[in-house]
Amino acid sequence: MTTMLLTTILSVAGASMLAAQQRDPQAAKSPFVGIWSADLSQSKLDPKMPIKGADVTISVTGNVITLANSVVMPNGDTIQERETLRADGTETAATNPLTTGMAHVANWVGSHVLALITKKGNQNIALITYEVSTDGQTLTTRTSGVVEQVVVFKRRE
Numbered sequence: 150m151t152t153m154l155l156t157t158i159l160s161v162a163g164a165s166m167l168a169a170q171q172r173d174p175q176a177a178k179s180p181f182v183g184i185w186s187a188d189l190s191q192s193k194l195d196p197k198m199p200i201k202g203a204d205v206t207i208s209v210t211g212n213v214i215t216l217a218n219s220v221v222m223p224n225g226d227t228i229q230e231r232e233t234l235r236a237d238g239t240e241t242a243a244t245n246p247l248t249t250g251m252a253h254v255a256n257w258v259g260s261h262v263l264a265l266i267t268k269k270g271n272q273n274i275a276l277i278t279y280e281v282s283t284d285g286q287t288l289t290t291r292t293s294g295v296v297e298q299v300v301v302f303k304r305r306e
Contacts, residue, residue: 184205187301194300218230261280
């Protein structure tokens with residue numbers, strides 16, 4: 150009787166945890182979390198936006214994502230950007246001074262893909278997908294819109 154009760158309790162607890170993870174695919178540690186460095190030899194950059202290097206640090210808490218970018222321009226200048234957004238389909242005003250007047254709409258597409266639309270008014274400026282490989286070591290960003298490019302990042306941490 151005690152074993153059956155314990156089995157029932159554990160089964161219900163396991164089902165509840167599974168249901169919670171299915172409702173929130175980022176409930177467990179997100180594969181996006183970490184520091185990533187661009188591998189430009191594997192990337193296809195837009196000629197309008199040449200760069201010499203880039204790093205991105207990503208943090209995820211539930212559906213809140215923070216992207217902190219450091220981009221090295223061809224002249225050696227470094228541009229630091231930081232953006233916080235929600236991945237629940239809610240339009241979020243851009244917080245980065247370089248994107249003033251813009252808004253982001255993001256959504257998870259499973260546990261390893263984040264889709265982000267950047268808008269200015271009613272006009273879509275960019276669609277960016279962030280995809281982490283199944284082994285968790287590669288992050289690929291695909292951008293279309295004003296800029297057309299694919300940037301491949303390797304996990305540093």
